[in-house]
Amino acid sequence: MCQQTVGLLQASIERAGMATVSISLLREVTSVIKPPRALFVPFPMGYPLGEPNNAPLQRRIIAAALGLLERDGVPILEDFK
Amino acid sequence: MAIYEDLSLHVRLFMKSYPFSRYTIAPTPCARLAKPIERSRVALVTTAGLRCEGQSDFDRSDKRGDPSFREIPNTIETSRLVESHRSYSFDHEAVRSDVNLAFPLDRFRELDSRGAIGALNHRHFSFMGSIVGPRRLIDKTAPQVAQMLAEDRVDAVFLTPV
Numbered sequence: 001m002c003q004q005t006v007g008l009l010q011a012s013i014e015r016a017g018m019a020t021v022s023i024s025l026l027r028e029v030t031s032v033i034k035p036p037r038a039l040f041v042p043f044p045m046g047y048p049l050g051e052p053n054n055a056p057l058q059r060r061i062i063a064a065a066l067g068l069l070e071r072d073g074v075p076i077l078e079d080f081k
Numbered sequence: 082m083a084i085y086e087d088l089s090l091h092v093r094l095f096m097k098s099y100p101f102s103r104y105t106i107a108p109t110p111c112a113r114l115a116k117p118i119e120r121s122r123v124a125l126v127t128t129a130g131l132r133c134e135g136q137s138d139f140d141r142s143d144k145r146g147d148p149s150f151r152e153i154p155n156t157i158e159t160s161r162l163v164e165s166h167r168s169y170s171f172d173h174e175a176v177r178s179d180v181n182l183a184f185p186l187d188r189f190r191e192l193d194s195r196g197a198i199g200a201l202n203h204r205h206f207s208f209m210g211s212i213v214g215p216r217r218l219i220d221k222t223a224p225q226v227a228q229m230l231a232e233d234r235v236d237a238v239f240l241t242p243v
Contacts (some may be wrong), residue, residue, distance in 0.1 A: 001146065001168070001210055001211045001212060001213060002128045002129075002168070002210030002211065002242035002243050003210075003242050004101060004104055004210075004212070004215065005128045005208060005210040005211075005212050005215065005218065005242070006126075006128055006210065006240045006241070006242045007104070007106060008104060008106070008215055008218055008219055008223055009126055009128075009208070009218075009223050009226070009227075009240060010106075010238075010240060011106045011110055011223075012219075012223035012224050012226070012227040013112075013126075013223075013226070013227045013230060013238050014110035014111065014112045015110045015112075015227065016112075016224070016227035016228060016230065016231045017112050017231060018112050018227070018230060018231065018235050018236060018237060018238055019112045019113060019114040019236065019237045019238070020112070020237070020238045020239075020240060021237075021238075021239060021240070022239075022240035022241070022242070023240070023241050023242065024242070025242055028096070029096070029101055032101045032102050032105055033101060033104060033105060033106060034105055034106050034107070034109060035106060035109075036106075036109050036110060036111055036112075044171070044172070045088070045170055045171035045172075045243070046171030046172040046173070046175050046176060046182075046183075046243055047171075047172070047175055047182060048182065048183050048241045048242055048243060049181065049182050049183070049185055049188075049241065050182075051175075051182070052175045052176070052178045052179030052181075052182045053178065053179045055181075055187075055188065058181055058182070058185055058188050059188055059191070062185060062188055062189070062192070062239070065239065066118055066198075066237075066239070069114050069118060069237055070114060070117075070118065074109045074110075074111045075109050
């Protein structure tokens with residue numbers, strides 16, 4: 001349900017004029033909700049930024065997600081590699 | 082990627098039968114980043130059910146899911162945030178051992194200090210994401226938070242589920 005909540009929040013925030021990007025743990029949900037920008041990550045529920053206390057991994061995921069903000073065209077739903 | 086097969090049978094059955102397509106966002110709203118991220122004001126939004134000490138807890142008994150939110154000041158010491166999400170479909174210990182896993186404020190402070198983002202907003206927002214009946218979220222609390230972020234002149238918002 002978290003994925004749906006995130007997507008619905010993105011929709012409201014974008015309609016108010018701000019660009020958004022989210023992390024997604026469940027492709028099955030996000031690809032139906034279709035938020036404007038989301039990065040699919042290969043981690044279990046509860047681990048959106050990879051691992052606890054693994055700052056280098058968290059930084060890489062954040063950088064990849066922020067990169068989606070600077071691209072043209074939506075929706076942009078991409079895999080973290 | 083978490084996949085259905087990883088989830089408990091109960092959660093899987095619920096997810097299979099839930100009408101997600103009812104909430105497909107259409108048309109896709111598109112706010113362009115008006116300036117480079119290096120000059121943008123950024124806010125975080127999480128659905129990890131985080132709150133500050135002293136703030137009221139989310140209502141875990143609301144069958145439709147509590148659509149309320151908690152404002153997290155940018156000055157918060159992240160280790161003092163309280164996680165009380167009602168969902169049993171994820172490992173709570175991980176986020177409790179490092180809240181940055183679902184609310185990466187310390188990582189964004191690093192980006193701010195080295196100039197990779199323009200600024201962090203003075204406040205961020207937390208929801209408890211298990212909102213099965215999202216009508217009150219869609220009609221009321223999500224637009225409220227969007228309005229507050231717009232008033233803060235935020236340029237970009239980074240959202241994390243749990």
